[in-house]
Amino acid sequence: MAISWYPGHMHKASKELVKVMHKTDAVIEVLDARIPESSSNPLLANIREQRPCIRILNKADLADAEITAAWARHFSRLGNSECLINGRDTQITKADIVTVAKKLIGNTDESLLIQGQLVIDGIPNVGKSSLLNQWADRKLARTGNEPAVTKGQQRVRLQEGWYLVDTPGMLWPKLEDQTSAYRLAVTGTIRNTAVEVADIAWFLAELLLADYPDRLAARYELANTSIDPEQFFNQLAKLRGSLGRGGIPDMNKTAEILLNDFRSGKLGKFSLEVPPS
Ligand SMILES: Nc1nc2c(ncn2[C@@H]2O[C@H](COP(=O)(O)OP(=O)(O)OP(=O)(O)O)[C@@H](O)[C@H]2O)c(=O)[nH]1
Ligand SMILES: [Mg+2]
Structure with missing residues (x-):
């Protein structure tokens, strides 16, 4: 999206x-x-x-x-x-x-x-x-x-x-670079109601599984980090009890758990961008 x-x-x-x-x-x-x-x-x-x-x-x-x-x-x-x-x-x-x-x-x-x-x-x-x-x-x-x-x-x-x-916080009319737009959403600059929260959390999970698997493992008691985002959200939902009907993860609730932990620093300190060398 x-x-x-x-x-x-x-x-x-x-x-x-x-x-x-x-x-x-x-x-x-x-x-x-x-x-x-x-x-x-x-x-x-x-x-x-x-x-x-x-x-x-x-x-x-x-x-x-x-x-x-x-x-x-x-x-x-x-x-x-x-x-x-x-x-x-x-x-x-x-x-x-x-x-x-x-x-x-x-x-x-x-x-x-x-x-x-x-x-x-x-x-x-x-x-x-x-x-x-x-x-x-x-x-x-x-x-x-x-x-x-x-x-x-x-x-x-x-x-x-x-x-x-x-002054009021401002974005600009067209976010051309969508990777940047996802980073803005992940850090909490864009209202959750203006995005698909599950989509934003999926982007974050992919990034963290690739670059910071140890931090995810430590916070969410993961035995194995060679998993994809879907498996990650399944495990997180079980751990935090954010399951919906039939034991299926409630993706919105589970997504918010990951986003809140990231935004509040509970997963550690992150720099998602480095300056040009
Ligand atoms: N961790 C951390 N949180 C901060 C820092 N500065 C502000 N915050 C938090 O960030 C949130 C936003 O702070 P605001 O000062 O309202 O941000 P703003 O830029 O004025 O936001 P808008 O008015 O919506 O554009 C609040 O929950 C603050 O407590 C900081 O240096 N570190
Ligand atoms: Mg303000």
């Missing part, structure tokens, strides 16, 4: 982003550290135009630390931008973000009146509003473990003269 998810509120949000850009000095694009390439939204790059960009590799606690560091080096080589890493165990402070923004905007002379507006954007559910709360030191924005929680822009004062605008 081809994946695409571009509901009306995202179209509206893109128009509002264009408007707020006129008064914006630098953009903070939040990427998912597990899929930095697939989570780079081409629409946002177009809207940003030549403005400086601070990329944040977020949810780094769920990704392989070495690969995330390699991505940070890769992005740091691009001009007019900086790349920082954030996660539950490595948090960027408000002072860090303002310092980097000043450097990029070229406004480093502390004796001058320094001010600026930063806009935080990115795909849905990547942790934008959580970053706003992290820097505002209080829970100003609603956050949640599902995509499309934020529906409108929210502007807050970071410190004297510095403002930050949170």
Whole structure:
């Protein structure tokens, strides 16, 4: 099934982003550290135009630390931008973000009146509003473990003269690369109701059986990992009791077990993409 998810509120949000850009000095694009390439939204790059960009590799606690560091080096080589890493165990402070923004905007002379507006954007559910709360030191924005929680822009004062605008998570009208689209779905960027959950979990099971059989074996007590996704889901359904009528696996329930374990880090840290060498 081809994946695409571009509901009306995202179209509206893109128009509002264009408007707020006129008064914006630098953009903070939040990427998912597990899929930095697939989570780079081409629409946002177009809207940003030549403005400086601070990329944040977020949810780094769920990704392989070495690969995330390699991505940070890769992005740091691009001009007019900086790349920082954030996660539950490595948090960027408000002072860090303002310092980097000043450097990029070229406004480093502390004796001058320094001010600026930063806009935080990115795909849905990547942790934008959580970053706003992290820097505002209080829970100003609603956050949640599902995509499309934020529906409108929210502007807050970071410190004297510095403002930050949170925006709704956005995808783009056509997800041309369907492997990327599946990665976006697996990491929780696309609403479960906009995809076939079983289809997404099947993609993930194939990937994990091929590349990380030991992690699956450890978590789900598999004696043998030379199995196909169908055999895997049968065993998982028996283990977790997600069986339907006649003892046949309830594929939706079983799929959600695997997806939730992956998304919450219970299966370990994963980087699904590596930077170009
Ligand atoms: N593991 C982990 N989870 C995070 C991190 N940052 C945010 N989250 C979680 O990710 C989920 C989404 O966070 P939000 O801040 O609502 O994401 P958002 O980008 O604002 O999402 P939309 O408003 O829907 O676009 C929440 O459950 C957060 O607790 C992080 O660094 N690591
Ligand atoms: Mg949000």
